[in-house]
Amino acid sequence: MESGAERGAYTARRYVRNQDAKLVQPSDVAVGSDRRYMDARSRESLHHRRKARERKWRRRIIIMTLAASIVLICTIGVSLQQIFEQRQLQRSITEQDAYNALQEVKVVPEYADKKGGIMLSRNGYGSQINGVPTVEVFMDPLCPGCKLFLQQMDGTLETMVAAGQINLSVHPVAFLDRLSTDDYSSRTAEAIAYITDHDSNSEHLMNFLQNIYSSDFMPRELPDYKPVSNDSLRDQAIKAGVPEPVARKAFSGEFKEWVDRSNDYTKRRKDLMAKSGKFAGRVATPSIVCNGQLVDINKLADEGLSYKDAVLQTVGLTDGQVGGSDQLPSVGGESR
Numbered sequence: 270m271e272s273g274a275e276r277g278a279y280t281a282r283r284y285v286r287n288q289d290a291k292l293v294q295p296s297d298v299a300v301g302s303d304r305r306y307m308d309a310r311s312r313e314s315l316h317h318r319r320k321a322r323e324r325k326w327r328r329r330i331i332i333m334t335l336a337a338s339i340v341l342i343c344t345i346g347v348s349l350q351q352i353f354e355q356r357q358l359q360r361s362i363t364e365q366d367a368y369n370a371l372q373e374v375k376v377v378p379e380y381a382d383k384k385g386g387i388m389l390s391r392n393g394y395g396s397q398i399n400g401v402p403t404v405e406v407f408m409d410p411l412c413p414g415c416k417l418f419l420q421q422m423d424g425t426l427e428t429m430v431a432a433g434q435i436n437l438s439v440h441p442v443a444f445l446d447r448l449s450t451d452d453y454s455s456r457t458a459e460a461i462a463y464i465t466d467h468d469s470n471s472e473h474l475m476n477f478l479q480n481i482y483s484s485d486f487m488p489r490e491l492p493d494y495k496p497v498s499n500d501s502l503r504d505q506a507i508k509a510g511v512p513e514p515v516a517r518k519a520f521s522g523e524f525k526e527w528v529d530r531s532n533d534y535t536k537r538r539k540d541l542m543a544k545s546g547k548f549a550g551r552v553a554t555p556s557i558v559c560n561g562q563l564v565d566i567n568k569l570a571d572e573g574l575s576y577k578d579a580v581l582q583t584v585g586l587t588d589g590q591v592g593g594s595d596q597l598p599s600v601g602g603e604s605r
Contacts (some may be wrong), residue, residue: 293563377527378466384538385531386438387462389471391431402584402600403436407535408478410457411445411490412554416482418523421576427475428592435598439465439474443532444554448490453497457481458528460502460519467515476509514593545565559583560600 280457362370380387380395386405390398397403404426408415421570429435441458481487486505488497499520506516535541541552546567557564557580569579581588584597 289420298516362533362537363403364537364539367530367537369528371527371530371534374527374530376523378462378524380465381462381527381531382438384440385442385527385535386440386464388436388438389430389465389474390436391433393469394465394471397436398433398602400597400602401433401435401559402598403438403604404580404584405440405556407442407541407552407556407558408438409442409445409452409454409554410481411448411488413442413490414553415555416484416487418555418576419479419482422580423577424479425580425591427472427575429584429586430471430475432572432592432594432596434586434591434594434596436602439478440531440535441528442535442554443528444536444552445490449488449494449496450491451496453494455525455528455532456499456520457502458532459522459524462475463519463521463527464506464511464515466524467518468511470510473506473510477506477511480505480509528574545571560602 301535368384371385378387380389382388388395388397388403390396390400406418406426408418426435426437430437439461441461443452443454443458446452446454461474463478464477465471468474481502486501488494503516503519506519507513511519536552538552541556541558541563543549543551543553543556544563544565544567549569555566555576557566559577564579564583566576566579571584574582577588581591583600586596590596
């Protein structure tokens with residue numbers, strides 16, 4: 270038999286169950302289901318809206334990228350077309366056209382001749398000694414062969430000039446700007462022209478040339494080229510003896526047009542086209558001209574001659590005669 274306490278507990282449990290059943294009515298279950306359904310719909314709608322925004326943003330990015338690509342392609346196309354047209358124009362310019370353009374330049378170095386050379390002799394700039402050969406040297410500041418030329422000459426040019434054994438015409442050209450990132454050849458050629466125009470001591474120019482072609486200064490061509498500042502070049506000029514005020518203004522661009530036009534003319538000169546070697550039929554640096562005749566340095570090199578030997582043989586001097594003011598070259602002068 271159940272005790273009174275057990276019956277009371279049983280009655281209490283039934284009461285609680287009945288109350289819980291009253292709390293959870295069918296209508297309440299329906300409302301809960303509707304809420305869950307609506308929440309699921311909301312999440313699905315939010316997901317779709319997010320995906321739509323993402324698709325819209327991706328389309329926008331694709332359109333912007335395509336537009337930028339089209340603009341870039343058009344820009345490159347226009348640039349290439351301009352380069353092509355410029356090259357075609359350059360090819361169409363004759364030697365005579367380039368010479369005429371050089372003559373039209375208004376600002377030129379005082380001692381420059383009509384062909385882009387700067388004459389110097391024992392008597393200074395613009396002075397030519399009679400009875401001795403005139404040696405013209407065409408050099409690009411970035412040209413490795415020009416560096417080798419000056420190294421092998423080892424001061425012989427300066428010694429012959431000082432002794433009155435030759436006249437020297439320096440032609441600074443800028444064929445190799447494309448092998449630097451900062452127009453090194455043009456800037457240096459312009460500085461050479463400025464120095465000759467504002468510093469009367471030609472020894473300073475020759476010292477400057479030695480400095481810029483020295484192994485511890487001269488830069489390499491691309492892809493190994495490293496930019497050279499005007500300040501660095503200016504320091505080499507000052508070290509060469511060029512007065513500081515002159516050196517500071519040497520990179521003002523005063524003779525830029527002259528250098529450009531002289532360069533255009535020089536590379537079209539048929540009389541300077543190499544006769545042999547890998548540059549046969551083209552104008553290359555260094556080029557050496559004696560009394561108006563191109564020296565075939567490639568042929569002489571094949572014969573085992575150095576640049577110095579080639580120059581001395583061309584002017585008619587032995588190594589032992591270099592520097593002797595009473596020792597004139599066997600090759601005399603010729604009016605230019």
